[in-house]
Amino acid sequence: MAKRAAPEVNxxxxxxxxFLLLIFFLxxxxxxxxxxxxxxxxxxxxxxxxxxxxxxxxIFVVLVNSNGGLFVEDEIMEFKNxxxxxxxxxxxxxxxxDEACDYCQGPGITSSSDNPIKAVVSLQNDRKTQYGRxxxxxxxxxxxxxxxxxxxxxxxxxxxxxxxxxxxxxPEFQGDKDKLKEKIGVIKNLxxxxxxxxxxx
Amino acid sequence: xxxxxxxxxxxTPAISTASLPDIVFMLLFFFMVVTVMRDNSLKVQNILPFxxxxxxLDKKNLIMYxxxxxxxxxxxxxxxxxxxxxxxxxxxxxxxxxxxxxxxxQSKREELRDKLTTALKVDKETNMGLVSDIKQELRKAEALKxxxxxxxxxxxxxxx
Numbered sequence: 001m002a003k004r005a006a007p008e009v010n011x012x013x014x015x016x017x018x019f020l021l022l023i024f025f026l027x028x029x030x031x032x033x034x035x036x037x038x039x040x041x042x043x044x045x046x047x048x049x050x051x052x053x054x055x056x057x058x059i060f061v062v063l064v065n066s067n068g069g070l071f072v073e074d075e076i077m078e079f080k081n082x083x084x085x086x087x088x089x090x091x092x093x094x095x096x097x098d099e100a101c102d103y104c105q106g107p108g109i110t111s112s113s114d115n116p117i118k119a120v121v122s123l124q125n126d127r128k129t130q131y132g133r134x135x136x137x138x139x140x141x142x143x144x145x146x147x148x149x150x151x152x153x154x155x156x157x158x159x160x161x162x163x164x165x166x167x168x169x170x171p172e173f174q175g176d177k178d179k180l181k182e183k184i185g186v187i188k189n190l191x192x193x194x195x196x197x198x199x200x201x
Numbered sequence: 202x203x204x205x206x207x208x209x210x211x212x213t214p215a216i217s218t219a220s221l222p223d224i225v226f227m228l229l230f231f232f233m234v235v236t237v238m239r240d241n242s243l244k245v246q247n248i249l250p251f252x253x254x255x256x257x258l259d260k261k262n263l264i265m266y267x268x269x270x271x272x273x274x275x276x277x278x279x280x281x282x283x284x285x286x287x288x289x290x291x292x293x294x295x296x297x298x299x300x301x302x303x304x305x306x307q308s309k310r311e312e313l314r315d316k317l318t319t320a321l322k323v324d325k326e327t328n329m330g331l332v333s334d335i336k337q338e339l340r341k342a343e344a345l346k347x348x349x350x351x352x353x354x355x356x357x358x359x360x361x
Binding site for chain 1: 221258333340
């Protein structure tokens with residue numbers, strides 16, 4: 001029997017099929033990555049431990065009430081002033097002796113914090129507070145920490161703290177990761193983020 | 202007889218489209234690699250608040266999503282306008298959160314389990330009471346790493 005060449009398959013509509021698949025993937029998938037404020041929740045202690053006693057001057061109470069009003073240390077404050085007020089509180093450095101803070105640049109008022117290591121920001125809210133407002137306030141508090149950390153990182157290593165963190169999280173980072181981690185640790189110890197989110201009243 | 206015969210005019214030659222499928226396949230593979238499947242459809246209103254002090258959530262397979270907000274308009278007739286929690290594709294009550302976290306943990310490889318982050322995608326008009334309840338449940342489930350997912354922008358925009 002004579003051997004016949006296999007007939008050629010018409011591939012003209014291949015492109016259409018591929019386009020169809022492409023459009024399907026375009027519609028059903030997402031490309032954007034999410035970003036947000038990362039926080040760590042405190043673990044639940046079964047044993048009712050006595051909370052450590054904090055000096056009143058080392059606590060910075062920020063309250064967002066149900067109408068969205070902002071109260072800082074029991075006084076009304078405008079939202080735009082919150083960042084500076086938090087920076088002033090953390091950077092006050094009013095401690096003496098063991099509690100002195102040699103890198104703080106604040107005026108050292110006796111009614112404000114001793115040392116950034118001791119300073120705690122307590123963020124309180126009502127059950128009816130709007131989530132958007134709560135996030136806005138939280139964002140300002142984190143910003144205050146970042147401003148101070150940037151300042152110290154610039155003083156010690158000539159680089160922004162946020163830049164160091166970005167480099168550390170970048171998988172294609174070329175330099176010495178352990179060294180970078182150590183530097184980040186140093187800055188974090190100078191201004192530890194002690195931001196307590198209380199349960200609503 | 203002239204040496205140079207004029208070619209007969211056949212119009213413009215057709216461009217070969219034989220490699221078109223290859224090009225499209227290339228595009229297709231590109232999109233398949235860089236994107237992820239959208240795994241749940243939203244049943245709640247989800248306008249995220251703005252923030253600018255943000256960190257990126259890169260490893261998508263290590264994130265558990267919890268949505269909250271009032272039901273979308275087409276579900277409002279059945280479910281009202283009270284803010285609700287959505288887990289996977291369903292509305293859920295606050296008691297389901299712990300179970301959801303457990304199931305999500307089970308589905309991941311063992312060495313990755315403590316690297317899981319919970320992303321809270323909460324509508325900006327929601328009351329903090331609901332968010333606090335979720336946070337409390339997450340503490341009970343020992344899922345302590347959370348991320349308030351936000352849009353990039355000035356925080357002051359949330360106040361209007």
